[in-house]
Every structure is written in C-alpha cells, then in structure tokens.
Amino acid sequence: MTGLRFDLRDPPPGAAALRAEVRAFLAEHERAWTPEVRARSWMGFDRTFTRAVGARGWIGMCWPREYGGAERSFLERNIVLEEMLAAGAPVGAHWIGDRQSGPLILRLGTEAQREKFLPGIARGELAFCIGLSEPDSGSDLASLRTRADRVGGGWLLNGRKIWTTFGHLCDWMIALVRTSPAPEGGSRHQGLSQVLVDLRAPGVSIRPIRDLVGEEGFNEITFDDVRLPEDALVGQEGAGWAQATSELAFERSGPDRYMSSHPLLEAGLDALRADAAAAPALGREVARLWTLRAMSTAIAGMLQDGADPVRQAALVKDLGNDFEQALPGAMRALRDVEAMPEPMRRMHDYLTQITPTFSLRGGTREIMRGIIARELGLR
Amino acid sequence: MIGAELADQMARALADASDVTTLRLLEAGAFPQAAWDALDALGLGAALVPEARGGAGLGFADVMQLLEALGRAGAPVPLAEGIGAAALLAAAGIEPPPGVLTFAAAGATIPWGRHAAHVVLVDGVRVTLHAAGSLRWAHGSNIAREARDTPTVTGVPLAEGMLPNAWGSDAARALTAMLRSAQIAGALQAALALAVDHANTRKQFGRPIGRFQAVQQQLAVFAAEASAASVAASAAARAADARGLADATFEIGCAKVTAGEAAAKGAAIAHQVLAAMGITEEHALHHLTRRLWSWREEGGSERFWSARIGALVQSAPGPLWTFLTSRDQEPSA
Numbered sequence A: 001m002t003g004l005r006f007d008l009r010d011p012p013p014g015a016a017a018l019r020a021e022v023r024a025f026l027a028e029h030e031r032a033w034t035p036e037v038r039a040r041s042w043m044g045f046d047r048t049f050t051r052a053v054g055a056r057g058w059i060g061m062c063w064p065r066e067y068g069g070a071e072r073s074f075l076e077r078n079i080v081l082e083e084m085l086a087a088g089a090p091v092g093a094h095w096i097g098d099r100q101s102g103p104l105i106l107r108l109g110t111e112a113q114r115e116k117f118l119p120g121i122a123r124g125e126l127a128f129c130i131g132l133s134e135p136d137s138g139s140d141l142a143s144l145r146t147r148a149d150r151v152g153g154g155w156l157l158n159g160r161k162i163w164t165t166f167g168h169l170c171d172w173m174i175a176l177v178r179t180s181p182a183p184e185g186g187s188r189h190q191g192l193s194q195v196l197v198d199l200r201a202p203g204v205s206i207r208p209i210r211d212l213v214g215e216e217g218f219n220e221i222t223f224d225d226v227r228l229p230e231d232a233l234v235g236q237e238g239a240g241w242a243q244a245t246s247e248l249a250f251e252r253s254g255p256d257r258y259m260s261s262h263p264l265l266e267a268g269l270d271a272l273r274a275d276a277a278a279a280p281a282l283g284r285e286v287a288r289l290w291t292l293r294a295m296s297t298a299i300a301g302m303l304q305d306g307a308d309p310v311r312q313a314a315l316v317k318d319l320g321n322d323f324e325q326a327l328p329g330a331m332r333a334l335r336d337v338e339a340m341p342e343p344m345r346r347m348h349d350y351l352t353q354i355t356p357t358f359s360l361r362g363g364t365r366e367i368m369r370g371i372i373a374r375e376l377g378l379r
Numbered sequence B: 001m002i003g004a005e006l007a008d009q010m011a012r013a014l015a016d017a018s019d020v021t022t023l024r025l026l027e028a029g030a031f032p033q034a035a036w037d038a039l040d041a042l043g044l045g046a047a048l049v050p051e052a053r054g055g056a057g058l059g060f061a062d063v064m065q066l067l068e069a070l071g072r073a074g075a076p077v078p079l080a081e082g083i084g085a086a087a088l089l090a091a092a093g094i095e096p097p098p099g100v101l102t103f104a105a106a107g108a109t110i111p112w113g114r115h116a117a118h119v120v121l122v123d124g125v126r127v128t129l130h131a132a133g134s135l136r137w138a139h140g141s142n143i144a145r146e147a148r149d150t151p152t153v154t155g156v157p158l159a160e161g162m163l164p165n166a167w168g169s170d171a172a173r174a175l176t177a178m179l180r181s182a183q184i185a186g187a188l189q190a191a192l193a194l195a196v197d198h199a200n201t202r203k204q205f206g207r208p209i210g211r212f213q214a215v216q217q218q219l220a221v222f223a224a225e226a227s228a229a230s231v232a233a234s235a236a237a238r239a240a241d242a243r244g245l246a247d248a249t250f251e252i253g254c255a256k257v258t259a260g261e262a263a264a265k266g267a268a269i270a271h272q273v274l275a276a277m278g279i280t281e282e283h284a285l286h287h288l289t290r291r292l293w294s295w296r297e298e299g300g301s302e303r304f305w306s307a308r309i310g311a312l313v314q315s316a317p318g319p320l321w322t323f324l325t326s327r328d329q330e331p332s333a
C-alpha cells in the first residue's frame, strides 16, 4: 500500500507574501463576479481575466523562464491555485494548459513545441482542452477509436471526441488517438499516441452541447480528414497511454478536486455566523476541508519531489469530490433555500445542478475507487 | 525518519503482544506485564520529554507513526498514556516517575488507571502527580473493555506544578484527542488489512469475494478514510509542534473529527466485508472495531470538536479561507 502514503510538508518560504499578492490581485477583479461566476469556479472561461493572471506570472509558474515560466515550486503554484479557487475566480481559460497540457509539452515535447506553445500558455493567450472521451469510450478510454494515420509528411486525423470542456472556446487540443492498431491478442494500451490539434484547422467541426443548467460548457468535436503536421505528435508514437495516465497525477491531485463549492461555504458561514445551532455542522465541514487541504498539499509536495503520486491523487479526488458535492446539501440542511441571502441562494442553486459532474469529470468515482482497490491488491 | 525508526523498534517489541490472546487477557482484566516490560525497556515513554530532563526530546509529529503502530496492535499497553503523562509532567516541571503512568483531565475517567503506578491529573493548568495506590478507585471500562477508572483523590499529591501557557488550560483533552486520532488511524490500517485479507481468501460464487466490485469499492472507501485519519493526525501534530498544544486545538479538533468519522465508516465496512465471521468473539476484528468506537469518544467526540470548530470560525473575522490559511506554518527563516 505504499501508493497510499502521504508525506506532509510545511508551506514554502514566502507563502504568506505570495498569498497576499494573489489576494490583492483578486480584490481588483472580484467585484465584477456574480454569484454564478463564483459558483462556476474553474468552469468559468474569461480570457481577459486569464491574460491578467498570465501577466502576473501565475500561469506555468513552475516552468523554466526560457519558456515563459517563473521557476517557482509546485507548492508555490499550489498557493496560487488555492487562492483562485477560494475566490471562485473564472480560471477556466488557462486551467487546463497550466495544469496538464503545458506540463506535458514541457516534459515530453520537442524543443520546437515548447517554444511554440509554452510562452503563449503562460501569457494566458493559448487555451488548451483535453481530448480523451469519445461517444463510445468514457471510462473505458482505451477502447477509443479516433485515428491518426500517417500520410506523407504528417497525419490524417479522423474520429470524434466528446465532452470536451471549452472545446469551442479553446485554441488547441491534446488528443489521445490511435496511431496503430492494437496488436492481435495484445494490449489495447499499445498503439495510442497524443497529438496536438489546432482547433481551427480545416476538417475540425465543433458542436457545443448544452448542459442541464442551460450553458454550453462542453462539446462534441468531429475530425474529418484533418491534416496534422509531422510535429503534431507529442512524446513518443505509441506511448500515448502511459503518457496520458502519468498526466493524471497532475489532473487529479489539485485543490480543484475539493474546492469546487468553496464559495458557497464562505457564503454559508457569512449567513450563519450568528446561528449557534449551526456551529457543529459548519465545524464538521471545516474539519473535512482542513483534512483534504492537508492531503492535497502533501501531494503537491510529492510532485515537487518528482514522485508520481497517481494513486494518492485518485484517493484525494474521491474524498474531495464527496466533500464538494455534499456541500450544497449541507448548507441546505442549515438554512432553507428560500431564506438564504440572495448570493448564497444563487450559488446554492447553481451548484445543486452542477455538483453531479464533480465525480464524473476527470474520471468517475467508481474508476477512482477501482484504482485504490488495485493498490490494495484486490484487482 | 526518527518517527519511522521508533515505530519500527516498537513494532518489533509489540510483535509478541499484538496477538489476539493478549487483547483477550487484557479485556478480561489482566495486565500484559511481559509486553510492557519489553516496551518500557526501550524508554519510549519519555519520547516527548525534553532532553534536558532526560527524555528523547522529540516532537508530537515524531511520535505519530509510533502511535499508529500502537493503534494497529490494538494498544495492548498504556504507552500512549505514558508518553502523554510524562510530557505533561515535564512541562509542569515534575520528574516523570518510572513504571506505568497515565493521565486524564480532572473529572474524566482515567485510562488504565487500575494498572498504573502513578497517575497525572490535569485541572486547568494545574498538574498533580499521584501514587495510584493513594487514590480510591471505581473501576469502569469503555466498550473495548479497556480500563477507564474513576479516582477519588485522597491525601496530598506526590508533586504538583503548573503548565506553561503553550499547553493551555485544556491540555489533557487536546493531548488525548491527538493520541487517539493517531491510534484510530493505526487501528483502521489493521482492520483494513484484515478486511482485505479476508476479501482475497474468502470464496463465494466460486471466487474470492474481493473480486466483486461492490466489495472492492467499499474497501477503497475504507482505505481513503484511513489515509485521511492518518494525514489529519500528523498534520495536527505538526501544528502542535510549531505553535504549542494550546494554539493547535483547532487542528487537533479537525483531526479528531476526521478520525472519528473514519472510525465509524471503517468499522462499518470492515464488519460488512467480514460478515458473520467478523462479529464472532473468536475473530480478531472486534478488538479493533470496539477500540475504534471507543477512542472516537475519548478526548472529545466529533460532535464536541465540530461545535468548537464551528464556533471558532463563526467568530473569526473575515472569510473562512483567511482564517484557515492564517494558520499555515511558514518556516521562520
């Protein structure tokens, strides 16, 4: 069960000063945010805000300076993420690039790819999306069918991705696709590769999908003979599965896996400050939040050390999703919705509709628990 | 690393004591003298006593793994109590005496009281040391059948002293909460190991029950809760090392709430997976689960600490987030 070990860590030197800087920055922007914007949190897409974050050096902040980074630590980055989420900042336009596409390109990309993409992501100008899921391949991702076939000097991309968050607003996708058939009787994990797709290339059609709130967050993206250049390949041909799964420690470990409802907890505390009867229930949520924060921060420290805490990330995602998902219910148990102050009620109403997604996006609850069960030696 | 080495040493010394037979005898009222002697010889009781006072001078965080190891074994000896009592005595300027030592807040029941040579009572900031034989005892027990005895103080204490401010006026409860949180984390690990082992060996419908996804998913929840309890206990201990016990009651409370909830969930899942076999007297599981159900009450229940935490954050000015982050331990240089 070594995959379930956590090493705790003190905050990095200068943590309080960095927090104060981010807070001062957020104070300039947050007056414009409606309760819905705050409740949307990292599912809010705002390029103007993202460029402002980039100008402060808070996107790609762990990357080398030559690629637009600030060479700061994972623990410092974690502080910026926490502050953004605590405020409910609309960070969606850079979240994916900062969290996983950029780090992937930095780790496995060619020099030319790094120069082409990383500075733009860090400035908040290039937005990335994740092309994993397909209509017939959700949890069973390795069954995916989108293909990139070699053609003279490049690739020809055909197939379909779905549920692509902000695909219609982004510039680039990193897609996991099949570049050679799975070997007869061999593992389906072979023959997959990651490719960079310019979402404005001919043959790419993007159809936004309206969600239950009535918003267009995710998309269906169809590739119809899309020509990709030779250097669209990220990392090694055929190693896409291993690459994509190692990305998951980054994708699943952050504070975005337990803080998605945080602005509602703040609003709830404000509304219930004088309500002595609410203290135990509020205290319970705070205790849980405190614990999740310790776990999540431990993972940031382990990533800083170059460890691959992919199982710990699955575990914290599962616990964190339970917490952020249950928050609207916990608040509702303390105050009738119609008696909530207006901003709190609006956050509550928005989150009530959207919290089911928390244990779906980034891998479902059942898949997270399956990963833990494997670590326990049950599978 | 100190923590890991200590825990190893103790695990070896505990190996003989941590079988079901010991726990059975213990629950029947016997004291595991041989196990105690072996552990006492390691000098672990003085772990938290400053070096200047002849102790090991360790911090709370250093002994968390040791406490977890103790919890995994079902705490067959009063070592957690001894470590806590010696720390309280040293803080109050009193030399810890040799032999079995325990502590409690004045008015609370005393763990292992009837087996102790000496007892430390903490009343606010006043610490008194008593020869156990000088107290009148009413025996009691928790549902783990661990001795939880009530003393009546007669005569004068052997020594008395005052806790410094860093320990605060609720030190016995806070310390108990921290010790029990770590022990709960350990007992959860042991119960999880029993459940996983059972899932891999017990066959129904022609295969190990651990092949059923319903069983796997429950055990995954269990593992997550056990990890949460462990991280929380250690994080609280680090806060206590950095700021003193008195100013770490928020963190200690959060850890105890997490551990208490984990205890309930973990025990329930363990029993579900072990089914009828797990509730027999013969099986080892109940020694752990009855301790989980007991320890979550000691040093403050989830309800107790949640109410305190809630009141604290209600009265803290500004956002909750500001409060939470203001408590981060930034290294001073």
Ligand SMILES: Cc1cc2nc3c(=O)[nH]c(=O)nc-3n(C[C@H](O)[C@H](O)[C@H](O)COP(=O)(O)OP(=O)(O)OC[C@H]3O[C@@H](n4cnc5c(N)ncnc54)[C@H](O)[C@@H]3O)c2cc1C
Binding pocket: A129, A130, A131, A132, A133, A134, A137, A138, A139, A140, A162, A163, A164, A165, A166, A218, A357, A360, A361, A362, A363, A364, A365, A366, A367, B213
């Ligand atoms: C808001 C949102 C944003 C998303 N954004 C993106 C994105 O940007 N890019 C992207 O690629 N994808 C994205 N996704 C897709 C997401 O990754 C998938 O929804 C997820 O992987 C599950 O796939 P599915 O929806 O096809 O469900 P399915 O895989 O069909 O699962 C349906 C149910 O069956 C359960 N199940 C499936 N297999 C098993 C199993 N082996 N054992 C037990 N239970 C099982 C699942 O847990 C689930 O409860 C997003 C999803 C949401 C909701």
